[in-house]
Amino acid sequence: MKRTEMNLPELVRCVVDAHRQEPGPLLVVLQDLQDRLGYIDPEAIPLVAAELNLSRADVHGVVTFYRDFRSQPPGRTTVRVCRAEACKSVGAEELLARLEQTFGVRVGQTTPDGSMTLDQVFCLGNCALGPAAQVNGRLYGRLDHDRLAGMVQREAS
Ligand code: FES
Structure with missing residues (x-):
């Protein structure tokens, strides 16, 4: 798991920018975010939604649908x-x-x-x-x- 010194909005923007050109980037953005943080911080959901011009419900739906995404930090x-x-x-x-x-x-x-x-x-x-x-x-x-x-x-x- 990679840690970051960026605050959450900066991190989300950075991750989205890295994948913005990919077709249907939501899934890969969420996977990248989870790789960096260890989980999908619930506060990232509206930030991702705004960056990708999606609704919060769209992003939340994907996070909760795929069991690989976690909403809390993992154990050590x-x-x-x-x-x-x-x-x-x-x-x-x-x-x-x-x-x-x-x-x-x-x-x-x-x-x-x-x-x-x-x-x-x-x-x-x-x-x-x-x-x-x-x-x-x-x-x-x-x-x-x-x-x-x-x-x-x-x-x-
Ligand atoms: S590693 Fe393939 S079935 Fe378990």
Whole structure:
């Protein structure tokens, strides 16, 4: 995740300017903003709307439709567990359920202490080595609960 020294209106303008010439730039603008901030700050929605000459409802609708967009900052560690078919067939759902239980969060949530966000993803391109997950962007395969939970605890500490 890239941090920025710009204030939010400056950042939004910069991101929109970088993508303004692309066809239907809203999605790519939102993805770029989330890459830079880690989430879509709700205060950015009217700014993006004004820059792209869209309604706030248009922008809000896209942010809420796509599950990859988050409206709150992620935890210090982000875990994305693959739930696509190949990983499901080797225990991804059980892995996810145990992680939820261990850390007291559901998919899409962040622990109350801000240490970890649990997300889902549908294929990480590591299908032969499932169950697969990413921890802070790094890919791991053949995971079991103890190994993944241990990694999360180490990363979050
Ligand atoms: S199905 Fe999980 S990595 Fe492809």
